[in-house]
Amino acid sequence: MAPDIGPKGIHPDPGWADAPPPEARACPPAWTRRRRLRGTISAALRPFVPRGLLARALLIILIPLVVTQGIALQIFYGTHLDVISRRLAGGVAGDVGMVVELLSRYPVQEERGWIFREAAWRLDLSLAFEPGATLGRTPARSASLPLLPLEEDLDNALRERLRLNFDTDWQSDPRSVIIRVGLPDGVLHVEAPRKRLFSGTLYLFVIWLVGASLLLFVVAALFMKNQVRALRRLAAAAEAFGKGRETGPIKPEGASEVRQAAAAFNGMRANIRRFVTQRTEMLAGISHDLRTPLTRLRLGLAMLPSDAQEDAVAMTQDVEEMERMVASYLAFARGEVLEAAEPTDLVALARDMASRGASDGPAVEVEAPPSLTLPLRADALRRCLGNLLDNARRHAARVTITVRATPGWAELAVDDDGPGIPAAAREGAFKPFASFSSGGTGLGLAIARDIARAHGGEIALGESPMGGLRATIRLPM
The missing domain is CATH 1.20.5 (Single alpha-helices involved in coiled-coils or other helix-helix interfaces)
Incomplete structure (x- = not known):
């Protein structure tokens, strides 16, 4: 179907x-x-992937740079540098082969001296002849150590151009390579400068490549840091606004998209503030208009004759209940969002609220550290805690308040030994008028949650260790 x-x-x-x-x-x-x-x-x-935007953006820039450098070095070293190395090794091997050929053609001692002088001057080779000697194993050649590419290139070139027994010593002198060639009447020692076998372009190329990449990376990091800073400021302003803290409009900066987001946030913030102000003013007017006829009703009830006082008492209680409900409706609709958050000692506030209701209900015990200061809208939080305490005093004989600090949060728990609320009905208790009972308006828990969320926190109901209900308020530090 x-x-x-x-x-x-x-x-x-x-x-x-x-x-x-x-x-x-x-x-x-x-x-x-x-x-x-x-x-x-x-x-x-x-x-292996960083979580921050700045780190991810820099990783996106760094990975192509590293890959590009690796490819460039491989191409340069694998082709151009390899060719240059073979050519330099072939040049040194050719010079050594030419000297060996001259020594074979002119074996006279006087001629050898002339050949040695010309090789030192024109070929930059230092020569020495050891008559009657034979080639032996040198400490520079070890089977456990593999040949480097440059050593292998030189050995291949000498093998191709000399066709005689030889060995090379790369360890005795850090500035020269010693080549020993076995001749029929002795051993020829050739000392060739290492600079004739190395190309300085490799180091220049690596320095240029790495230096340019680092410069590009630093410039990109600075630009990305500025963009991320603008996003962080936008996120901080949004978080503070969500917690009810007045920070003022943020300055648009960064890329055009970030500026657009900042301008949109400022517009949203202004619209929300305007809406809340208009709603509060309207409800304040409604409250005033409702209280005026209620006051006239109260006055009329007070002026009734004495024989009607019994009926007047019941009607007066109804009027008082209506006034209390109007005040609660106004507080719930306003949400206490117009108050500015200021550093407040949560422990002192809890002790003050515990002592206020001692005359009309059970005493409230407070378990808390000496002090715990965090930004709060004190009047709103007093209303929140007062609603929870009123509910607890109405249904329990013992009430306690526990204040403690957790990483990043402050928790305030109100416990009682009353009948509690079943687990399935706890979330529904926060709905307006869902928990209406005698002496209440059904808005206490709804107002308490609204205030807690306006602080960027939350309120939850659970089972108390005392057997009744536990209401826990979590507030960001």
């Missing part, structure tokens, strides 16, 4: 958006495997 489609092709079931695409419905196992594979890869990479 085809699914029901609502207006404009929107499916009425909210879970329809999570349904698999048509190709997945045609082949469910393959789609499920792909989804599981993506989830596995995402879970494997999640510990």
Whole structure:
């Protein structure tokens, strides 16, 4: 059966958006495997991916830079530098082969001296001949140590151009390479400068590549830091506004999209403030208009003759109940959002509220640290705590207040030994008029939650260790 489609092709079931695409419905196992594979890869990479926007943006910049450097070095070292290294090694090997050929052609001692002098002057090679010697194993050549690319290039070039026994010593002199060539009548020692075998362009290339990349990375980091700072300020302003703290409009800065978001936030904040102000003024006028006829009713009841006083007492109680309900409605609608948050000692506030109701109900015990200061709207929080205490005193014989600090939060718990509220009905108790009973208006818990959320916190109901109800207020530090 085809699914029901609502207006404009929107499916009425909210879970329809999570349904698999048509190709997945045609082949469910393959789609499920792909989804599981993506989830596995995402879970494997999640510990290595930073959570902050700045770190992620810099990682996006850094990874292409590193990959580009690796490719450039591989291409340069694997092609150009390799060719240059072979050519330099071939040049040194050719010079050594030329000297060996001259010594073979002119074996006279006087001619050897001339060849050594010309090689030192024109070829930059220091020569020495050891008559009667033979080549042996040198400490520079070890089977456990592999040849470096440059050493291998030089050995291959010498093997190609000399066709005689030889060995090379790279360890004895850090500035030269000693080449020993076995001749029929002795050993020729050739000392070649290492600068003839190395190309300085590699170091210049690496320095330029790394330096340019670091400069680009630093510039990108500075620009990204400015953009992220604007986002952080926007997030801080939104969080403070959500907690009811007045910070004023934020200054739009950064990229155009960030400026647009900041301007939208300032407009939203102004609209919310305007709406709350208009609603509060309207409800204040309604409250005034309602209290005027109630006052006239109270005055009329007081002027009734003495024989009607019994009926007047009941009507006076009804009028007082109506006045109390009007005040509660006004407080609930206003939400106490116009008060500015100031540093307040939560412990002192709790002790003050515990002592206020001692005459009309059970005494309230307070368990708290010496002090705990955090930004609060004191009058609103007094109303919140007062509503919780009124509910507890109305239904219990013993009430306690516990204040404690947790990482990032301050908790204030009100416990009683009353009948409590069943777990299934606790969330519904916060709805307006859901808990209406004698002596109350049904708005106490609704107003308390509204005030707690206006502070950026929350209020929850649970089972008390005393056997009754526990109301816990969590406030951000």
